[in-house]
Amino acid sequence: MVFVLDKRKKPLMPCSEKRARLLLERGRAVVHRLHPFTIRLKDRLLEESVLQPVGLKLDPGSKVTGVAVVRREERADGPWDHALHLAVIVHRGDAIRERMQKRAAHRRRRRNANLRYRAPRFNNRRRANGWFPPSLRSWVGNVLSWASRYRRLAPIAFIEIETVRFDTQALQNPEISGVEYQRGELFGYEVREYLLEKWGRRCVYCGAENVPLEIEHIVPRSRGGTDRVSNLTLACRACNQAKGDRTAEEFGHPEVQAKAKVPLKEPAAVNTTRYAIRNGLCAMGREVRSWTGGRTKWNRERFGLPKTHALDALCVGDLAGVSSWHALVLEIKALGRGQRCRTNVDAHGFPRGYRMRSKTVRGFRTGDLVRAEVLKGKRTGVHIGPVAVRASGSFRVGKADGISWRCCRLLQRADGYGYMKGGRGASSPGVNAGASGAA
Structure with missing residues (x-):
């Protein structure tokens, strides 16, 4: 659409x-x-x-966030969502973390090498309430930014978001909320999906894949083991029976017993930022509803849909069915808006070159989406793609280099994101549609 x-x-x-x-x-x-x-x-x-009722549905992830814009229809058996637009947002948290580590290493090297550097102004700096590392702050900003954009592009009446991938409180202490909560239609989905993600969908003892797996107690219940997720793992039937009433360490796998106590990294990151994303969405003046990842998987399996980020977003919420899930998926990749630092450094943090002081050349900036029509020369033809500007006025458009600025026509300003289109809801995007980020 x-x-x-x-x-x-x-x-x-x-x-x-x-x-x-x-x-x-x-x-x-x-x-x-x-x-x-x-x-x-x-x-x-x-x-x-x-x-008509139009909603925005989000499935936030630490690396990729699924997005679905839907039209809601109330039927006798319950609400149905018809997909109008499917997209995925690819975050750049890993790139930010790597750059922050390089910057810290460069500063540390300059201080320890008896070189001139600016001394710290004060040592009593405190982090503000709600502080996040730059990698997580970028992730939260991407989700809120695109939620605001979609609100300006479509008459969004409600927002539904998967706030937690797993209900970690119920996983760690299942007896706190009573039997009724644990014995509903979603019984076991939170635990099973968490264990599959944590143990890589394979038997932890023999490494068998693509076989039926059973939930196995690391410390058997006959020896005082509990049903908490820190005492659960996955094993094939043969290994589960061979282990018997021994612990994982006695069975010859002490690493399994040690890993079970370490929480899954991605759910921890999602749970850390869930309130910041939800509060930002509530500030947009729309009705916001929250759901868990267990319900999302339950819906997806009921509807017989494949596992993709965009379809996960479509399956968020209390639904009776979905349609039009074969829609094209737009991949939105966070690229950033460039660097404030105008000095290039080598591997040791010393300057090796300087960038242009002005980012704009002849009305164009690096990352703008342009159309270049070259009438003569070896670059003759039409070139469409992101532009890389130079002070000389000789630009690179897409993969074509040495194109004069006079041949270029602006299509869309750089907004810090690159775009890929192609593929349906059941597959991954893969056709280049031009980037729009600043280098």
């Missing part, structure tokens, strides 16, 4: 690609944005339109 705005840039109901093409051909609309593709009507106001 194509996002539609009225002539005052207020969001209307999305339309099909065919209808958008007709509106553009008849001159009733203009292209407002390429990614996600959005048109703006010239002869329509929001007051003249009829809106």
